[in-house]
Amino acid sequence: xxxxxxxxxxxxxxxxxxxxxxxxxxxxxxxxxxxxxxxxxxxxxxxxxxxxxxxxxxxxxxxxxxxxxxxxxxxxxxxxxxxxxxxxxxxxxxxxxxxxxxxxxxxxxxxxxxxxxxxxxxxxxx
Amino acid sequence: xxxxxxxxxxxxxxxxxxxxxxxxxxxxxxxxxxxxxxxxxxxxxxxxxxxxxxxxxxxxxxxxxxxxxxxxxxxxxxxxxxxxxxxxxxxxxxxxxxxxxxxxxxxxxxxxxxxxxxxxxxxxxxxxxxxxxxxxxxxxxxxxxxxxxxxxxxxxxxxxxxxxxxxxxxxxxxxxxxxxxxxxxxxxxxxxxxxxxxxxxxxxxxxxxxxxxxxxxxxxxxxxxxxxxxxxxxxxxxxxxxxxxxxxxxxxxxxxxxxxxxxxxxxxxxxxxxxxxxxxx
Numbered sequence: 247x248x249x250x251x252x253x254x255x256x257x258x259x260x261x262x263x264x265x266x267x268x269x270x271x272x273x274x275x276x277x278x279x280x281x282x283x284x285x286x287x288x289x290x291x292x293x294x295x296x297x298x299x300x301x302x303x304x305x306x307x308x309x310x311x312x313x314x315x316x317x318x319x320x321x322x323x324x325x326x327x328x329x330x331x332x333x334x335x336x337x338x339x340x341x342x343x344x345x346x347x348x349x350x351x352x353x354x355x356x357x358x359x360x361x362x363x364x365x366x367x368x369x370x371x372x
Numbered sequence: 373x374x375x376x377x378x379x380x381x382x383x384x385x386x387x388x389x390x391x392x393x394x395x396x397x398x399x400x401x402x403x404x405x406x407x408x409x410x411x412x413x414x415x416x417x418x419x420x421x422x423x424x425x426x427x428x429x430x431x432x433x434x435x436x437x438x439x440x441x442x443x444x445x446x447x448x449x450x451x452x453x454x455x456x457x458x459x460x461x462x463x464x465x466x467x468x469x470x471x472x473x474x475x476x477x478x479x480x481x482x483x484x485x486x487x488x489x490x491x492x493x494x495x496x497x498x499x500x501x502x503x504x505x506x507x508x509x510x511x512x513x514x515x516x517x518x519x520x521x522x523x524x525x526x527x528x529x530x531x532x533x534x535x536x537x538x539x540x541x542x543x544x545x546x547x548x549x550x551x552x553x554x555x556x557x558x559x560x561x562x563x564x565x566x567x568x569x570x571x572x573x574x575x576x577x578x579x580x581x582x583x584x585x586x587x588x589x590x591x592x593x594x595x596x597x598x599x600x601x602x603x604x605x606x607x608x609x610x611x612x613x614x615x616x617x618x619x620x621x622x623x624x625x626x627x628x629x630x631x632x633x634x635x636x637x638x639x640x641x642x643x644x645x646x647x648x649x650x651x652x653x
């Protein structure tokens with residue numbers, strides 16, 4: 247343990263040995279710039295877990311919840327946040343069902359295009 | 373204490389679990405400040421003196437929305453928690469940005485929450501948290517079983533040669549293969565969770581990570597935390613390593629993080645009874 251190095255989280259083992267077997271770019275996608283710590287793992291804990299006690303300075307739960315939503319909006323537009331792996335709030339049911347709707351929408355569009363294409367071809371052969 | 377300074381609180385421990393002054397000497401907090409104990413009624417809060425200009429209500433409100441600031445603060449916060457728990461003490465990590473005006477406020481908190489904090493420290497004593505994430509690694513081993521008349525090469529594409537019916541059929545086949553793969557991955561995650569739960573005092577399931585990162589990382593099928601006794605740590609990590617070795621056969625990859633202070637379990641101090649053996653939804 248060497249607490250002197252800000253980027254080093256000695257107690258966190260991310261993907262070393264375990265988990266890199268498949269070579270799927272874990273380290274490329276997560277924990278950019280850190281000494282192995284995955285920022286999303288840390289934020290998941292320090293922001294979202296731990297003992298919640300009101301301090302004298304009021305940064306209340308609602309603020310933190312707002313924060314995650316705001317951050318999500320930031321993430322949608324800022325590559326840096328993506329590099330850092332900040333995206334756990336995308337699992338918010340309301341938001342992820344939105345994502346699923348998007349997927350269905352895209353497939354619908356593809357199918358509609360295909361139908362139009364087929365109809366046109368039929369027209370032409372007539 | 374003057375009005376230009378506030379106290380940022382990191383964690384609560386028992387007095388006898390507090391690191392010595394020597395251990396704290398090299399430690400710096402969210403504002404690069406040194407960290408010191410505030411003791412009251414047998415409990416200790418680790419605090420750092422931070423500038424009011426950066427940590428009063430308005431400043432925090434703005435800073436918390438600054439991703440770069442947030443990263444730096446989160447890492448510093450975690451670094452202090454790590455350093456304190458490295459000594460083997462039971463540590464209750466406080467949520468990021470718990471700030472007091474002065475030591476009186478910190479002592480009042482220790483008095484007000486004495487019973488809850490004490491109960492949590494007793495419950496979590498001798499335990500650490502391990503994090504496990506399981507990702508689907510994609511369809512390398514599961515070629516889409518295209519049973520249609522199209523050639524087997526490549527994914528079905530609505531190109532000229534394929535009839536509409538064949539297209540739909542091959543889409544259905546590909547979807548079926550996807551569903552089959554997803555089912556297998558979910559089952560693997562469930563198996564891993566069950567095996568690790570058997571070695572844990574308690575478990576917590578986080579929402580799976582989704583979104584853009586799922587590309588390189590693969591669909592996150594399990595994101596869980598396990599409360600494990602320190603002396604069982606070796607057994608837990610060996611089991612995780614064993615499961616990680618077998619995981620590729622089921623199309624998944626296992627990632628272990630930790631040991632963490634018991635973040636995911638400490639919060640129960642304020643929310644009532646722990647729920648052991650939580651099921652994957």
